[in-house]
Amino acid sequence: MIAQDKSLADIEKSVEKSKEVRFEDAIELTGHGKFNNFVLLTCGMIMLNVSMESVGMSYVITAAECELGLTSEDKGLITAAAFIGIITTSFLWGYLGDRYGRRAVMLPAMIASAAFSIASSFSSDVWMILVLRILTGCLVSASSATVYAYLGEMHVASKRASAIAWGSAFISFSFIILPGLAWLIIPGKWSWQWGAIRLSPWRVFMWSWCAPGLLASLALLILPESPRYLLAAKGPQAALPVLAAMYAWNEGKTADCFPVEKVASTNMELTKSGFVGAIQNISLLFRPPLLRCVIISHISMFAVFMLSSGLYMWVPDILNNILNSKSEYSITICEIIHNKFQMAHNITLELADNACHNEVSVGVFPISMGMGAVFAITYLAIGIFIDKIGKKTMYCGIMFICGIATIGAAFIPQGGAATALLIVALCSGCAASILAAISVDVFPTCLRAMAMCVMYMVGRAGAAVGSNLLGATLDTHCQLAFTFFGAFTSGSMLLLFFWPKPEKIRAIMEQKGLCY
Template identity: 75%
Template structure:
């Protein structure tokens, strides 16, 4: 083997290696850290765009004439956009590339999000928030494919876990920014519109997405995607760039000169017909079992975490307002509130519209976010030590049990603590994503992840609706069913196939990973 100064000479056989070996030789360092930061900011942006309006609707109530029904529509608008376009973005992510889809969509989502801050009526705000959600959807799951494909198989799970830590930052950053901005009494004229704090608050949460878009400008497309769609020659320059960043050297010093395909060359079908042919593989063995288990599991994760999260502020408000000296359960407190409301005499009192937000909401929300952050950090540390499936199942069983227990514990502080633990079930979504990306081939990975998260957000919408419809009348049953369903879905993991067996079967058909 002829090498000088650790470099392979061009044209030598030693410079021809399989893709995975070439990927390993690119090393791990600065490049991977930048990818992780960029992906984390994207996930932070998705989370802030999704739930940020929950802090705005109260402050904008008088300016836009928001009723309770309109508030519900506005807070759900981003989810509506994400759910309705997930399939489309998954298709485009697998056909055009991960970066090629995320970059323009992120820039456009920032534009529409900022535009929504200038809304003069509820319908303008609603339409712009739906459009923002449609564009945010391009990154909401595709980023997991991009982040996973930028790391070796041994580092993929931990990279996704560490990237997901940024989601928890949104639950600290959003209330923190709201605390600083929304209570302000300032205003100024901009054109024919008076800019007030809640409008500036929307501008503030657009920053992470725009920074991530700037970083994507200097980052390349996923080399695994390029290998799958265009062949080894297209992936080689990206690996050389990774090597140069990680080793602080030139691209020309990358020792690999040629990548040898490790699998049979797949028959490439172009256009929509080719995409449909690929998608059909999701509904056939060996992927069908993976699709059913991962999608049902993600539905359960979002149903509990996001569905319950929408009602926790109201539940906590009821606990804090309870003046009884007796130790009462959450459900008893809610029932007493309903009885008091029924016994009250309704009077119409004319008074000026007031939309002040209680500042006490913000520090409590930030404390909850801190708990989520610690949970995500713990996942990043232990995911490779404990194992993905074991860690996922453990979290879901604990969160399911605490959901049931929260309804039966006759002590407000203990019930609040149990609810916060139950909400940590949302952190399990990153583990489930890490489990899933291992089995889906490159040409289907973005689609599978987008549809999985679409199903998850459908679970969030359904969970929020069901909990709202049953909380006042069937409180104990609601908490028990939610908790039992969440814990019970972990049994599906017993049937999760070995990733290597799935990969081998699909590689025999010419699909690449």
């Protein structure tokens, strides 16, 4: 802290002698206070919105099963719909975020996504809800990864990792809020007929998760564009008013008091304009030295999402099986799932009528909320210790522990212990924020949004692969599936040992005329 204060004092002395300073020195002078906290809160709400829109349908499909006539295949498609939308449009939003700005892309897309999400709650059949959920996912995709670039660029390098970690903690709140709201709303027996649509509790539940996105949209109306984006896209002087505004918020003064009259020009090229220029910039991601970073970060993010999100989509069903198990002996969750599979198969052969029954054990909701609390504690611990332990060390430790817990959950013949290990395994999702903090440092400003969007696109592809793999193997090859997931997760951490030094990458890219 003393060294940091001394460094800041040196910058201030330099500014007194000359009103023209480098961008990095100028952003240091804006300080760290109310503005940064407001940005952190806004970005946290955006991440909360993305998470709730992505996994919220896992609490809806059982309640909506009879009303919409959903089959098991329909449920799989609907829960994957948002991921499909996010995956298919991530590249486009990454290009637009680097071309037109982070805030300029996120704000309209978030408002539109809330509109489509609310519209999907009025669906009368499976195809209507499927199409509207995919369109919602397409719009949610705009902020799903761009928000990490925006949050990171609003902070100095020394605060960036912890800011991303603290912002990502809001993702864990979705795993508390969603089951909490579902517990309050979905078990309700009321319904109203509104024209051709019957308003049921599950439809109102879908409205409730749109609130964070709408609140974040209002906050973005107040916040400015990323100064680092403006530096890269329009030059140093375009970034100066934003830096002055940041200073005014943090110091409680007017923007005119900002002690910088001019940000020093650099020899960096501005972001190349047009589609052809964007393709030329993007091609840098697939050439050394960034190629190694792209391969490592994308495979690692695939592993994180395959376990955390892929497994999470099945956890309510697994917990339901554990809670409803009638076995008098201690058996593994895989044996519970297999017994249920056999029972369901026998019932299907013997059932004479086609009456629709959909019941969810109420005990699933408090357990899910407890999982969310564990995630929140993990995220907060990451925010506190990431700068002390180190990003790479913390990431590798979390992935190894979660991989081992995944394998153990399938073999321990005790429901409570297996549930605890499942919760630990799902904490692998917290490693995504650390990986984002590691990755955001090596990509130039003009490529950052694209790189993050594509990385999260690959990650969500991992969620879809993981969910479908478990769906195909849980009933018949449960222990093998859990073993594979755990081994792949633990093994993926080895890739980080080949991660290059960020300073070396930055030096090479700056020689090519790209700025950070």
